[in-house]
Amino acid sequence: xxxxxxxxxxxxxxxxxxxxxxxxxxxxxxxxxxxxxxxxxxxxxxxxxxxxxxxxxxxxxxxxxxxxxxxxxxxxxxxxxxxxxxxxxxxxxxxxxxxxxxxxxxxxxxxxxxxxxxxxxxxxxxxxxxxxxxxxxxxxxxxxxxxxxxxxxxxxxxxxxxxxxxxxxxxxxxxxxxxxxxxxxxxxxxxxxxxxxxxxxxxxxxxxxxxxxxxxxxxxxxxxxxxxxxxxxxxxxxxxxxxxxxxxxxxxx
Numbered sequence: 314x315x316x317x318x319x320x321x322x323x324x325x326x327x328x329x330x331x332x333x334x335x336x337x338x339x340x341x342x343x344x345x346x347x348x349x350x351x352x353x354x355x356x357x358x359x360x361x362x363x364x365x366x367x368x369x370x371x372x373x374x375x376x377x378x379x380x381x382x383x384x385x386x387x388x389x390x391x392x393x394x395x396x397x398x399x400x401x402x403x404x405x406x407x408x409x410x411x412x413x414x415x416x417x418x419x420x421x422x423x424x425x426x427x428x429x430x431x432x433x434x435x436x437x438x439x440x441x442x443x444x445x446x447x448x449x450x451x452x453x454x455x456x457x458x459x460x461x462x463x464x465x466x467x468x469x470x471x472x473x474x475x476x477x478x479x480x481x482x483x484x485x486x487x488x489x490x491x492x493x494x495x496x497x498x499x500x501x502x503x504x505x506x507x508x509x510x511x512x513x514x515x516x517x518x519x520x521x522x523x524x525x526x527x528x529x530x531x532x533x534x535x536x537x538x539x540x541x542x543x544x545x546x547x548x549x550x551x552x553x554x555x556x557x558x559x560x561x562x563x564x565x566x
Contacts, residue, residue, distance in 0.1 A: 315355070316421060318428035328431060329387045330424035331355050332417060334367060334379030335394050341383070344369040356382060356397075358417040364399040384420035388431070390488045391538070392423040431487045434497050472551075478520050478528070479547075481509060482535035523547060 316330035333341050334356030342354040346369075356379050358365035367374045378399045384392035395416040436444070455462040477498070484494050495505035508516065512528040520528045 315357075316424060316428075318425065318432060320432040321428060327388060328428045330421070330428065331385060332358075332420045332424075333383045333385055334375070334397075335381040335383050336375065337380040342367065342373070342375050344373065346370060353385075358382075382416050382420050384424040384427075386424060386427060386488075388488050390427050390431075392420065392427065395420055427487055430483075431489050474515075475519055475523070475547075478509075478516065478531070479523070481505075482532060485532055485535040486538050522549070 315332070317326055318328060318330075321328050332355060333353050335341055343351050344354060345351050352369065354374075355368035356365055357368055364378055379397050381394040382397050383394045397416050451462065451465060454465065481494060484497075491502045491506040495502040498505055509528060509532060512520070517528055520526065520531050524531050526534070
């Protein structure tokens, strides 16, 4: 493990990161020591010169540099393979002025984003601020125009129902287990998993409108960490939720 996230400072970190070297045929070189388990070889890029070194014992160590660098996490997550040029893409990083290969730095940043996504359920500060700014006008609306506030309540519930499958898919893409997803949603692992294993007609309809996929196909795509189709689904859902429909909101007299 080469990377440790500041939010994962336990004695046995759960999401340590490292970068593997990937050969031109897409394979990751491996090694074994003393009859022990099989390890995938890391590639450590030099900060002082072009190229780098393969980690592990010299036996069967590749003679050539990798074709790509692949960020991985000990939880099983794997990021995007980035083409590696031993003599190109070097850059400075931060105030320290340290030199890095651009591809290795990008790999580290991708792993860092993954680790941040899985380690904390805390809402980012900018989102908390926006929620706080929204809450007070809604409280005033409940006093001054209660029917309008009731409509907002319905729309917020629909928005939450629309957002939930996207958040669940994002969690699965980061290898977050149902044991975590359930409590984050305020329910149990069994309840959350069951809701998506046997989706209701309403959930199936929402996911279909958002992505054009069945729920199971949508989550399978998420687990494979492939881009999930969205198209105009999200913007259309927002437009529907925020549009005042005459049948739903009759004119005041």
